Amino acid sequence: MSDSHSAMTLPSNPQARRLARVITAMNTSDGAGVRLRRSLGSGEGTRLDPFLMLDEFSSENPGDYIAGFPSHPHRGFETVTYILDGHMRHEDHLGNQGDLKSGGVQWMTAGRGIIHSEMPQQEEGRMRGFQLWINLPAREKMKPAGYRDIQADEIPVRALTGGGRVKIIAGTVTISSEVLTGPISGLTTEPVYLDVELPAGASFSQPLPRGHNAMAYVFEGNLQLAGDSRMLPTHSGAVLSDGDRVDLIAGSTGARFLLLAGLPLNEPVVQYGPFVMNTVEEIEQARSEEHTSELQSRLHL
Ligand code: FE2
DSSP states (O other): OOHHHHTTOSSSSOBBEEEEEEEEEEEEEETTEEEEEOOOTTSEEEEEEBBBEEEEEEEEOOTTTTOEEEEEEEEEEEEEEEEESSEEEEEEEEEEEEEEEOEEEEEOOOOOOOOEEEEEEEOOOOOOEEEEEEOOOGTTTTTTTEEEEEOOGGGGGOOOOOOEEEEEEEEEEEETTTTEEOOOOOTTOOOOEEEEETTOOEEEEOOOOOTTTEEEEEEEEEEEEEEOOOOOOEEEEEESSSSSSEEEEEEEEEEEEEEEOOOOOOOOOOOOOOOESSHHHHHHHHHHHHHHHHHHHHHOO
């Protein structure tokens, strides 16, 4: 992140990003019947390179989440699971086990293949969080799988001078001259992943590298871009135009949103469910290996 961050602080004529389009989250279900809201990846033309999918799950009703995501494969991309409330357990065929608790993040690189389960460890109470899918460049799609649990206390959080606070899951933020970098760095797609909470009328500005795609996803209250009268309601994603920074203002009930940005890969995307590759042939290979590969034979979930 450091090179792009230093570069993006020096534009001679910095330009604010504008609202390019709004993606409204759609109600759907996945896994063994987990109810969720899908914004990115919900239909034709809703990917935002390098982001493939964004799911928000939030329910007080165990029937909406208890079935979880039993053993399933992935290949060719990364998943980032951020739990706001609740407790989820992850197990994969490589022997990794992780407990995701409130405020924690699991960053999983599927690479050439992983088979895992993601199961709620609570039978009552609110389960709330997000799963983001980030594509891998062609040259990294078949790298070994990787996995990292990030506990809540590893994620920098700072109060904003105008009210509210920001959590830095990935990317770099400067607050009152303090430069803070999230626990995830060094990825080709240079992701920015912030969780920002603002009281009514408060603002938040963030430099973003020119050329990187970006979206603000509102999950509480409502939000506006500075200079734009359109109000973004809860459960909507504001895809931003290109520029050097974004200036956001919370609406009358305050706002809580994710700010996501990443370097577009500009490569062909061929997706079949949990496999995301560059060609149909690669997808067919993944599907054939799903049932016959060493992945399957080593599965002990
Ligand atoms: Fe998964």
